[in-house]
Amino acid sequence: MADNSPSLLDRSRTVAGPGYNRWLIPPAALAIHLAIGQAYAFSVFKKPLGALLSGDVDHPAPGDWTPGQIGWIFSIAIVLLGLSAAIFGKWLERVGPRKAMMAAALCFSGGFFVGALGVKLHSLALLYFGYGFMGGIGLGIGYISPVSTLIKWFPDRKGVATGMAIMGFGGGAMIASPLSVALMAHFKDTAPMGVAPTFITLGIIYFIFMQFGVWSIRVPADDWAPEGYVPNAEHSALITSGNVSADNAIKTPQFWLLWVVLLMNVTAGIGVLETASPLIQDTFSDKAMGPGRGVTAAAAAGFVGLLSLFNLLGRFFWSSASDKLGRKPTYMIYFGLGVILYALIPTLGHNAQLALFVATACVIISMYGGGFATVPAYLSDLFGKYQVGAIHGRLLTAWSTAGVLGPVIVNYLHESRKAEGFTGAAAYQSVFYTMAGLLVVGFLANLAVTAVNQRYFEKGPVAVAAGGH
Template sequence: MANDSLLDRSRTIAGPGYNRWLVPPAALAIHLAIGQAYAFSVFNKPLGSLISRDADNPAPDDWTLSQIGLTFSIAIVLLGLSAALFGKWLERVGPRKAMLASSLCFGGGFLIASLGVSMHNIWLVYFGYGFVGGIGLGIGYISPVSTLIKWFPDRKGVATGMAIMGFGGGAMIGSPLATNLMAHFKDSAPQGVAPTLIVMGLIYLLFMQFGVWTIRVPADDWKPAGYVPSTEHNALITTGNVSADNAIKTPQFWLLWIVLLCNVTAGIGVLETASPLIQSVISGTEKGRGMTEPALVAAGAGFVGLLSLFNLLGRFFWSSASDKLGRKVTYAIYFGLGIILYALAPTLSHNAQLALFVVVCCVIISMYGGGFATVPAYLSDLFGKFQVGAIHGRLLTAWSTAAILGHLIVSMLTENAKASGLTGAATYQPVFYTMAGVLILGLLANLAVRPVKEQYYEKGPVTAEAGGH
């Protein structure tokens, strides 16, 4: 019988008196692991010099930066596609089975990629880290979300912020881990990459088991002691439940799809240009003119690290604030304030106002991270908690689209700027102005969100066990 399996959803239902605060650490274990994806760029130089062993003088058969970068793009596209494809399955089988599948795919992706590195076959790297690992990313990303929302109906933003904060902070673990492992193995393999991928795959596979075996779901009739549903701050909060299949028939779903697309596309505009841009801004200051190239590169790396920190903190701060402000108001802040800051950034960079420029970028990235963490709670407000994980999975196709769109916009605008003779920080000015325009579209989409009509509600009582049907 299926119910005899340790992986079955029925085996994860918490008993009376269970402390719901034990659930966020289980979710965090998954997100801290898969958040390593944000640190993939640490492999760029080593992967580009496997044959030459010299990043500054690559051999003809060494992989190019664009070839290597495609690995990350494939992973993010598969994140969105697998989240959409497996969302209803996840709701039916429960988070334990989904988290185990995620850990096997994500950890296994590293192992396949290491084989590709050893054989110098880029297609195996794409298949391992990009395709298989990307499926692990997608399933792992959404697997804790609906569970957390069901445990914290009174603090949806806080709960999802805690988990998704882990995805933003995964790079802060993954980057130094990869760097130290490659240094350790550099004498036993080209640039130490292949054994590093094996060790990291095994570490993440084991680390994610904490989440797999400690996750619990509440009983269908459970609610926090003294909890009374309130719509005081948000008239959009539904009293019904909408299935994933019905949700995509509503204008609200597609408005939020545009909202997420715009927020992520604009954020990528900063993330992709961060290191070279800050180096240009620094070199335009009086102190920066005498800095050496290695010092500027180090400053760029430090700036990227600072942005990662604000990406992480923004996920918790803004999503928690949305519990008080309401989701629609919080997104209005993301877009309204974002438009001003994006439009201001080129002037600050042009005038070499370094401190102000750094502050502006940190706030922008905090709202980029906040957008990811707030959207599951926004979806729950609009569509109920019945299949919110599956709905969230389908919405994440906006992230996949933004990963491609944002990269194309940044590449096209910077190349055109260079072709027209612009240099230094001025090269990136068109990116910021364009992304301010993208945020205007996001603001309009957010303002158009209205409560979901009752015609889309599920008729009769709904249970989690029916989640995949």
């Protein structure tokens, strides 16, 4: 006789009973996001991967991989993040967060194992497939898996809840970077640059760490609501009383306006993150500051770390603030203030005002992170909770696009200015003015967002917590 009982990974096995403490859900989400946030620390592998044959990061052998070849590993991962989030979003809503989180853990960790084989065999194709393709799918499913669950548990504090989880993605590199460096140093005598065993160790560590999220996640019962919670639209006329499916959401102008909003915010933010270390060293060199007073490589690394911290903090601060301010006004701040700050950066560099330059860059990056963390709540306001995870997944294709577009724009503009003979702050001037222009486009797109037309709403009763299935 066949056993038809649901597996431990099925959504039906994760429905919380009466009296369940919803504050146990953010740590489960954070466990997933802290793990996959390792992607932001990939740069620590760039030089070691480029010296596997020579064993000397400063003098690579003829057969060693070039920085350009290695750079594609991260690009593939980010592109697959957006594509997999879009493709698997509806599946996630159907099967629930536990099965999705397990799939994310298997793909993300498996990517490390296949990548380690690629390193050992010196096969770039295997590395692209492992860390890039498989790992990227793990990133995408892992990124969206807790989001709709958090929104269903925290309809009264959507910004706070999603900010807590997505904060982990911004901060994952702060753990992964020193851990990876320490592991490579530990294994350097047993394998070229210590990379392959480091990949294997990270794959094991992250798979185990993600299991906390897999097995502690719960979804609320269909009829659950926080005690005393009354749905209202006190902050904005944009907050819908209906529910829109993922398939219908992409037919609305609101979805595509938010797609442009996210694209512009991320493209501009990557403009700073992509060039942070060389930017501050070139702008505040000994020539600009005086002999012995320029920013050193070590100080530049500190600047990059500071930006990571503000990326993390901004995700929680701004998304939480959006619960009070409303989502649309919060994005008005991101873009309105952002235009001023981006346009100010070249002047601060030209005038050698280092402290103000650093402070301005930190605020910019806090809003970059805030843009990621606020968008799920914005989507829930506009489209309801029904398939918000799937809608969020489709919107993340804007991130994939920005991941390619941002570095291309920055590198082209910077190289063009250098070719014209500009140095220091002047070589980056067109970069920041262009990014300010992109933020103007984002400001206008956000300004045009209105309430979703009721013709897109689902007809009849909708089982929100079950994703309508």
